[in-house]
Amino acid sequence: xxxxxxxxxxxxxxxxxxxxxxxxxxxxxxxxxxxxxxxxxxxxxxxxxxxxxxxxxxxxxxxxxxxxxxxxxxxxxxxxxxxxxxxxxxxxxxxxxxxxxxxxxxxxxxxxxxxxxxxxxxxxxxxxxxxxxxxxxxxxxxxxxxxxxxxxxxxxxxxxxxxxxxxxxxxxxxxxxxxxxxxxxxxxxxxxxxxxxxxxxxxxxxxxxxxxxxxxxxxxxxxxxxxxxxxxxxxxxxxxxxxxxxxxxxxxxxxxxxxxxxx
Amino acid sequence: xxxxxxxxxxxxxxxxxxxxxxxxxxxxxxxxxxxxxxxxxxxxxxxxxxxxxxxxxxxxxxxxxxxxxxxxxxxxxxxxxxxxxxxxxxxxxxxxxxxxxxxxxxxxxxxxxxxxxxxxxxxxxxxxxxxxxxxxxxxxxxxxxxxxxxxxxxxxxxxxxxxxxxxxxxxxxxxxxxxxxxxxxxxxxxxxxxxxxxxxxxxxxxxxxxxxxxxxxxxxxxxxxxxxxxxxxxxxxxxxxxxxxxxxxxxxxxxxxxxxxxxxxxxxxxxxxxxxxxxxxxxxxxxxxxxxxxxxxxxxxxxxxxxxxxxxxxxxxxxxxxxxxx
Ligand SMILES: Cc1cc2nc3c(=O)[nH]c(=O)nc-3n(C[C@H](O)[C@H](O)[C@H](O)COP(=O)(O)OP(=O)(O)OC[C@H]3O[C@@H](n4cnc5c(N)ncnc54)[C@H](O)[C@@H]3O)c2cc1C
Numbered sequence: 056x057x058x059x060x061x062x063x064x065x066x067x068x069x070x071x072x073x074x075x076x077x078x079x080x081x082x083x084x085x086x087x088x089x090x091x092x093x094x095x096x097x098x099x100x101x102x103x104x105x106x107x108x109x110x111x112x113x114x115x116x117x118x119x120x121x122x123x124x125x126x127x128x129x130x131x132x133x134x135x136x137x138x139x140x141x142x143x144x145x146x147x148x149x150x151x152x153x154x155x156x157x158x159x160x161x162x163x164x165x166x167x168x169x170x171x172x173x174x175x176x177x178x179x180x181x182x183x184x185x186x187x188x189x190x191x192x193x194x195x196x197x198x199x200x201x202x203x204x205x206x207x208x209x210x211x212x213x214x215x216x217x218x219x220x221x222x223x224x225x226x227x228x229x230x231x232x233x234x235x236x237x238x239x240x241x242x243x244x245x246x247x248x249x250x251x252x253x254x255x256x257x258x259x260x261x262x263x264x265x266x267x268x269x270x271x272x273x274x275x276x277x278x279x280x281x282x283x284x285x286x287x288x289x290x291x292x293x294x295x296x297x298x299x300x301x302x303x304x305x306x307x308x309x310x311x312x313x314x315x316x317x318x
Numbered sequence: 319x320x321x322x323x324x325x326x327x328x329x330x331x332x333x334x335x336x337x338x339x340x341x342x343x344x345x346x347x348x349x350x351x352x353x354x355x356x357x358x359x360x361x362x363x364x365x366x367x368x369x370x371x372x373x374x375x376x377x378x379x380x381x382x383x384x385x386x387x388x389x390x391x392x393x394x395x396x397x398x399x400x401x402x403x404x405x406x407x408x409x410x411x412x413x414x415x416x417x418x419x420x421x422x423x424x425x426x427x428x429x430x431x432x433x434x435x436x437x438x439x440x441x442x443x444x445x446x447x448x449x450x451x452x453x454x455x456x457x458x459x460x461x462x463x464x465x466x467x468x469x470x471x472x473x474x475x476x477x478x479x480x481x482x483x484x485x486x487x488x489x490x491x492x493x494x495x496x497x498x499x500x501x502x503x504x505x506x507x508x509x510x511x512x513x514x515x516x517x518x519x520x521x522x523x524x525x526x527x528x529x530x531x532x533x534x535x536x537x538x539x540x541x542x543x544x545x546x547x548x549x550x551x552x553x554x555x556x557x558x559x560x561x562x563x564x565x566x567x568x569x570x571x572x573x574x575x576x577x578x579x580x581x582x583x584x585x586x587x588x589x590x591x592x593x594x595x596x597x598x599x600x601x602x603x604x605x606x607x608x609x610x611x612x613x614x615x616x617x618x619x620x621x622x623x624x625x626x627x628x629x630x631x632x633x634x635x636x637x638x639x640x641x642x643x644x
Contacts, residue, residue, distance in 0.1 A: 066454075068454040068457055069610075072610070152427065152432075155427070174419070178453060180453065183422075183435050189424060190423070190424035191427060196391065196505075197391070197505065199416050211508070213511065214416065215416060216416045217574060218573075218575075219575060220510060221510065222510055223509050223511060224390070224505055224506060224507055233419075236557065240562070277465060278466065279434050279449075279462050279464055280462065282461045283460070284460045284461075285458070285460075286612070287452070289617060292617065293606060295624060300629065300630055300634075303623055303630065304633050306621075307605065311549055311582060314582050314602055315551075315581045316581060317549055317638075318642075
């Protein structure tokens with residue numbers, strides 16, 4: 056089974072103190088740590104598990120600047136065979152649709168049975184790229200997948216619905232699945248592991264190699280445009296409990312007594 | 319006259335909450351733009367759902383076909399491409415749910431219609447539309463515009479739009495012939511699988527202590543477990559804690575886990591992503607402990623503690639133990 060996995064390098068923001076940059080259109084990323092998008096780490100792991108079981112190859116593709124090599128190498132260290140980076144200044148500002156269009160042109164050059172993407176990216180959270188990619192390639196898809204069973208030329212997959220319910224669907228190959236977190240346990244990659252693949256070639260393609268015109272990609276190929284970013288308005292903001300830890304603890308015990316019935 | 323359509327989401331004979339949320343927002347948009355509000359309902363044996371939708375819209379377009387009995391992206395897409403191409407609604411609203419995430423992007427691409435996903439705000443401005451989305455796990459909001467002229471498509475975030483009582487509309491059910499032919503599908507629905515019954519039922523607890531990724535490692539779970547025990551609470555968690563197998567699935571609060579309404583909910587090291595908040599916003603009192611003062615959880619909490627959980631939780635635990643003994 057030949058598998059393509061589309062991945063993205065994203066800034067880690069949950070733990071970080073973030074601020075809006077001068078353009079007003081994004082956050083200041085200069086002091087942030089970047090890593091492989093959480094959903095993608097499950098997608099690449101799933102691809103490698105399938106390869107270990109069934110043979111074949113795993114190719115990772117990422118649209119992004121040269122710094123995306125870092126995430127591509129992480130995937131190589133996990134066990135991917137090939138890595139491709141799609142880089143061109145013309146790709147900047149691509150929305151979910153334009154991103155899928157770029158990925159589609161790269162995917163068309165490679166033989167595949169299955170394409171995996173993350174269900175969504177941690178940063179822009181479109182949850183759109185994988186499913187659009189399937190449509191552009193004219194192959195069936197299933198989104199939010201948390202279990203895959205291979206049955207000859209087709210798959211039996213579980214889609215995660217709400218409230219713990221799952222939907223089981225059968226899907227013919229070639230197909231595209233967007234992978235949900237928790238489907239597996241992504242393997243740990245050591246520094247040694249990364250070092251081992253440090254010299255491996257990462258192919259890079261720009262718009263001309265993909266036969267894409269500048270107005271089909273990036274901002275001009277996008278359907279939506281980000282105008283400005285702002286901090287979410289604080290609604291009925293929480294009353295912040297302040298003071299020494301013991302004072303805070305006392306206050307919590309009072310709340311538990313008054314509101315939780317704790318005696 | 320402009321037309322706004324809502325694709326009604328339903329499962330196993332019931333309309334889902336997101337449908338009412340979209341209809342309510344759709345009504346407000348229709349009123350502000352002088353547009354018609356219609357719904358599209360696809361299914362089999364769903365006349366009762368069409369009746370329920372009727373007072374909320376001008377028209378319910380109903381397509382019944384056994385191939386639409388269970389949701390399938392392929393049959394949905396085929397039916398909707400036909401209907402939307404014919405009617406050309408100016409704005410199509412779909413839920414940003416497991417279902418909407420599965421068919422809206424491909425439908426929009428097929429129709430070459432601009433799509434904005436996971437919107438928490440949407441307004442019509444003259445001949446265009448602007449939306450608000452969230453970035454970086456809800457820490458940042460973005461105003462987003464559509465580049466081209468309509469028609470447009472948007473998926474709305476569940477729980478982001480309130481359902482308000484409105485005067486009924488003179489709804490009419492318009493049954494339409496199914497455009498689906500007897501062709502083989504590349505994707506086939508097989509069955510639903512229910513969640514396994516959990517050992518501890520977190521939905522019954524008065525006090526829930528919920529732990530998130532901030533706990534860092536499985537070996538730190540006893541810290542919060544002991545805290546929960548000391549206050550007679552039950553341990554719950556956010557999704558990453560389940561993904562990493564630190565706690566069982568039955569403990570997960572949120573859209574893909576349980577919906578809980580305890581008297582007190584203590585969120586520890588949880589950022590407050592909407593999928594989590596959807597499962598706990600009905601709690602009586604919410605206390606959040608997080609070291610990041612900008613964590614979105616502080617927007618839903620009643621009380622906030624900005625601190626390192628590893629420092630503050632043991633102190634609270636000991637204090638309460640001491641008080642309860644005396
Ligand atoms: C289809 C779908 C369904 C989903 N369903 C659910 C669901 O049902 N439930 C759910 O929870 N999520 C769900 N998610 C995932 C959701 O989007 C978030 O990724 C998740 O809720 C984040 O969990 P978290 O807050 O524990 O982790 P993070 O977002 O990583 O937040 C960790 C928090 O801990 C804080 N922290 C770190 N260290 C400390 C410390 N020492 N002291 C104090 N605070 C600290 C950080 O500041 C941060 O705010 C779903 C996602 C998708 C796409």
